[in-house]
Amino acid sequence: MPIVCDGCGEYVETKVNRDERTRVCPECEYAEPIRMVPLFIVTGTSGAGKTTVAKHLRKALPDCDVFDTDEMHAADWDQARSNWLKVAFQIGQSGRHAVLCGTQMPRDVERCDHYRFFREVHYLNLHCDDLAREARLRGRPAWRGTTDAFVEDHKNFARWLLDNGETAFDPPLVTVDTTGRTPEQAAGLIRDWVLARI
Structure with a gap:
């Protein structure tokens, strides 16, 4: 996504220098420092409990910003x-971490301009x-x-996630089973997962 360069004032598509954690203007080579924080996505099938757990996760992770992505969507999902x-990137620049709760897959997320900034x-x-x-x-x-x-589609999708979590996700997909757990218990497990990776 183009930005106005602080160095030359041009409207440019910056490059990312991951080693130096900067975004670099291709015109003047001005390097703007950025925080490259991890992004956390709680995905899964419909009915797994993402919307419900997001409400409890906000209490469990007060130092993170937790969003239910179904709250803001459009006809154009991309x-x-x-x-x-x-x-999420802007939140990271403030030194906080974002947790997005909603069905997302790597192939879709990796097409986003800001993916490279995490x-x-x-x-x-x-x-x-x-x-x-x-x-x-x-x-x-x-x-x-x-x-x-x-119902059948999401049964099949659930099976696919379990069968392909090790290979279709990098790092590998972690699973939390909400069956028989309260939303608070599930949120506690997700909290531990996030805090271990910050």
Whole structure:
């Protein structure tokens, strides 16, 4: 994403020097120091508990900024995702860390302009068993439009995340199972995961 360079005033697409933690103007080579912090993404299927746990995670991680990405989205999911990474980057420049709770996959996140500004992107899969997920999805209001096909799609997606977490994510995907756990308990496990990686 282009910015106005503090060195020459040109509107440029900066390069990133990861070793020196700077973004560099291609016109004048002005190097602006940046904080390259890790980004944390709590992903998973619909019905796994991401929205619910986000509320409890804010209490468990008062020194981080926790967002439910479903609260701000658009018809253009790529643009919405890109906007979330811009917000997370700006939070990082203040010395804080962002935790994004919402279904995100590496192939989509890595297309975002600001992906390159993070030291690492860590993913946690919020999981629950098939019976719990189906009960949660079918218990939603009618306007949510839960269908048999939707339930089956998310059953398959849950299995895919478990089967491919070691290979499709770098660093490997960590899973927290919410089945039989309270939202507070799940938030505590996520808190420990975040704090171990800051």
